[in-house]
Amino acid sequence: MFGAIFRWVKAVGYLVTGQIDAARRTLDTNPHVVRAKYDEVLSQQTSRIQQYKQAVAGLIAQQEKKMATIKRLTEEVEKLERLKAGALAKAKERVATLGGKSQEEIKQDEEYLKCLNAYNDFSSTLAEKQERIDEVEKDIQEYETRIGEHKVQLQHLVREIEKIKAEASDAVADMIASNQEKEVADALAGIAQDGTAKELENLRNLRQEVKAEARISKELAGTDSRVQENEFLEYARRSSSNSEFDQLIGLAGAAESGSKDKAGETKTSALPE
Secondary structure, X not given: OHHHHHHHHHHHHHHHHHHHHHHHHHHHOOHHHHHHHHXXXXXXXXXXXXXXXXXXXXXXXXXXXXXXXXXXXXXXXXXXXXXXXXXXXXXXXXXXXXXXXXXXXXXXOHHHHHHHHHHHXXXXXXXXXXXXXXXHHHHHHHHHHHHHHHHHHHHHHHHHHHHHHHHHHHHHHHHHHHHHHHHHHHHHHOOOOOOHHHHHHHHHHHHHHHHHHHXXXXXXXXXXXXXXXXXXXXXXXXXXXXXXXXXXXXXXXXXXXXXXXXHHHHHHHOOOO
């Protein structure tokens, strides 16, 4: 018993599922639903592209920061180059003022040592700055490559959006045309589900009924008899008018004489000899 109940419930489930699938298919083929689904797809794709654009914009912002860093480092390098040149020039000037002192004495000179230390510090810092510039330039080049690739990808996605828009219009048009063709075919086959064929049949039956009612009303009102009588009267009037015209031109007498002669001959020929 439980098995039978289970099979019955399962069969009901299949029936409901089939009805739901049929209803879903009907909705899915509706042009408005198709348009709405395409609009949803376009909205999602557009949102993803917008996020992608924001990500690429972030890369561009990082690249611009790197370029600003390059500019700042370049300015610092130029300043360090001038400081180096200044330290070197001051050291040369100090050496010139020391005159006849030996190299050992010059190298122990306080002002000379200051110039030397400054020159070495500027050179070391300059080397670090130059190394940093090289690193940043490499980063900028990598950003440039990645941004270029992302731009190409974005252009491809935008073209895909345009294709989807065109496809949406074509799909809706095809769906409308297909539904119209199906409705016409179903109506002609008598299997239309929207009542169109039934409505056409009712209209045709109603037309025949109205025509029949008009014919019956016409017969009951004697319209046909009066029309027939009028036709007979018109014929009699024209016949009378033609006879009167024949008499006026003398054709009526000749015709009557001819008729009488033919009648006499016929009558005479009928007598016994």
